[in-house]
Amino acid sequence: MTSLQDRAALLDNAAFATRPVPQLPPDKALSVEDAYAIQAIVVAHRLARGERLAGVKLGLTSEAKMKQVGVNEVILGQLTDAMHHDEGDSLDLGPLIHPRVEPEIAFVLRSPLPPDPTPQEALACVEAVAPALEIIDSRYDGFRFDLGDVIADNASSAGYVLGRRFPPETEISDIAISIAMSDGPEETGSSAAILGHPLNALAAAGRLACARGISTSAGDVVLAGAATAAISLSAGAVVSAEFGPLGRIELRLS
Numbered sequence: 001m002t003s004l005q006d007r008a009a010l011l012d013n014a015a016f017a018t019r020p021v022p023q024l025p026p027d028k029a030l031s032v033e034d035a036y037a038i039q040a041i042v043v044a045h046r047l048a049r050g051e052r053l054a055g056v057k058l059g060l061t062s063e064a065k066m067k068q069v070g071v072n073e074v075i076l077g078q079l080t081d082a083m084h085h086d087e088g089d090s091l092d093l094g095p096l097i098h099p100r101v102e103p104e105i106a107f108v109l110r111s112p113l114p115p116d117p118t119p120q121e122a123l124a125c126v127e128a129v130a131p132a133l134e135i136i137d138s139r140y141d142g143f144r145f146d147l148g149d150v151i152a153d154n155a156s157s158a159g160y161v162l163g164r165r166f167p168p169e170t171e172i173s174d175i176a177i178s179i180a181m182s183d184g185p186e187e188t189g190s191s192a193a194i195l196g197h198p199l200n201a202l203a204a205a206g207r208l209a210c211a212r213g214i215s216t217s218a219g220d221v222v223l224a225g226a227a228t229a230a231i232s233l234s235a236g237a238v239v240s241a242e243f244g245p246l247g248r249i250e251l252r253l254s
């Protein structure tokens with residue numbers, strides 16, 4: 001059995017070298033405990049290279065996503081400042097393996113999330129709500145993984161873009177969301193698909209973060225998880241996502 005450090009180094013190198021690695025065979029499947037320990041080391045490698053923590057993301061909070069990857073549990077990953085892109089940017093796909101994009105609801109925190117908040121208590125920690133795109137990129141061959149693999153791989157985190165910010169009390173319970181690539185594929189869903197309400201995801205982020213010793217702070221971004229299945233990205237295309245009253249986000253890919 002390779003050590004947790006070795007497994008983390010393997011995943012970190014896979015991202016760095018843009019070369020995927022095989023998922024672990026079923027008889028070597030990681031416990032959730034070990035998987036989060038590996039994630040912590042993967043993130044520590046990024047911080048050692050000068051990146052700063054920027055928040056957390058939830059994954060697999062909608063049926064569409066769970067079905068797409070065959071994993072049925074909500075997972076937590078960590079965001080760094082290097083993953084942040086502005087809407088006007090052109091996203092260079094070169095450093096990514098087989099990136100996908102998904103539409104999300106994001107929260108910007110005004111104060112840390114408490115350990116096990118109700119959705120209302122979590123809302124009290126919010127400075128702003130915003131539509132968002134998340135770029136995911138599995139470090140595993142063929143985007144194939146089990147629960148432990150994907151947690152260890154920092155929940156496939158690779159990038160995010162925030163749209164316009166709205167006040168915390170903005171109605172977000174059932175917003176129609178669609179995402180499309182200029183070269184074809186498209187997905188539609190609703191913010192209600194995110195654990196029934198994105199605030200349930202925010203509360204889950206507080207619970208999961210605390211359980212794994214991850215703290216959140218004012219200014220952090222929390223991504224609530226995708227409302228639709230993810231779409232593969234291709235260079236030269238443009239991604240556009242519509243979030244009804246929250247507006248739209250466009251991202252050019254190069």
Ligand code: OOG
Binds near residue numbers: 060134137150224230
């Ligand atoms: C796992 C991460 C999923 C989400 O929003 O559901 C995720 C994956 O699909 O690679 O970020």
